Structure formats: structure tokens, C-alpha cells
Amino acid sequence: MLSIERDLKRGGERFPIPSQGEVEGRLLMFEVVAVTCLQELIAKTDSHLVYRLRRKLIRNLKERCAPLKLCAEDEKAAKEFALQLLSAALEEAEDEKRAG
Numbered sequence: 001m002l003s004i005e006r007d008l009k010r011g012g013e014r015f016p017i018p019s020q021g022e023v024e025g026r027l028l029m030f031e032v033v034a035v036t037c038l039q040e041l042i043a044k045t046d047s048h049l050v051y052r053l054r055r056k057l058i059r060n061l062k063e064r065c066a067p068l069k070l071c072a073e074d075e076k077a078a079k080e081f082a083l084q085l086l087s088a089a090l091e092e093a094e095d096e097k098r099a100g
Contacts, residue, residue: 038089043097057082
């Protein structure tokens with residue numbers, strides 16, 4: 001089960017082995033929060049923001065992936081997923097803007 005309280009505990013209580021459902025749930029929550037924030041940000045700002053977001057996203061991914069020493073394929077997959085997520089948020093924001 002998702003638990004912020006457990007994550008804040010000290011010691012061994014903090015590190016139980018998560019279930020697959022818990023991992024999927026956390027990933028889903030991160031995605032929902034990210035998409036929601038992007039939709040709000042994009043819907044209320046200028047058109048140059050998208051270009052700046054893409055550029056900054058790619059730069060941040062490179063910086064964050066470097067210490068993990070990911071292989072080129074994994075780094076490329078992370079970049080593609082992030083850009084797909086950004087594109088999906090853009091489409092949703094545009095749809096919401098049109099709907100009114």
C-alpha cells in the first residue's frame with residue numbers, strides 16, 4: 001500500500017520490499033502529478049515555454065542519468081518517455097483550452 005508515513009520512518013521500517021502494485025501506484029501518482037502540473041503551467045503561459053521546457057527537460061535528464069551510468073539505450077528510453085509525457089500533457093492542455 002502507498003504510505004508517505006512509512007517513507008518518513010527511520011531505520012529498517014523504512015525499507016520493506018514494495019509490491020509490484022505499490023511500485024506501479026507510485027509511478028502512476030508521479031505521472032498524474034507531473035501531467036497535471038504541466039497542464040496548468042502550459043495552459044496559462046506563453047508559447048515559447050514549450051521549447052524551453054523541452055530543452056531543459058533533456059538537459060536535466062542527461063545530468064540525472066550520468067551518475068546512474070545508464071546504458072545508452074536506457075538513457076534514450078528515458079528521454080523518449082519524458083518527451084512523450086510532455087507531449088501528452090501538451091495535448092491535454094490544448095484540449096482543455098479548446099473546451100473552455
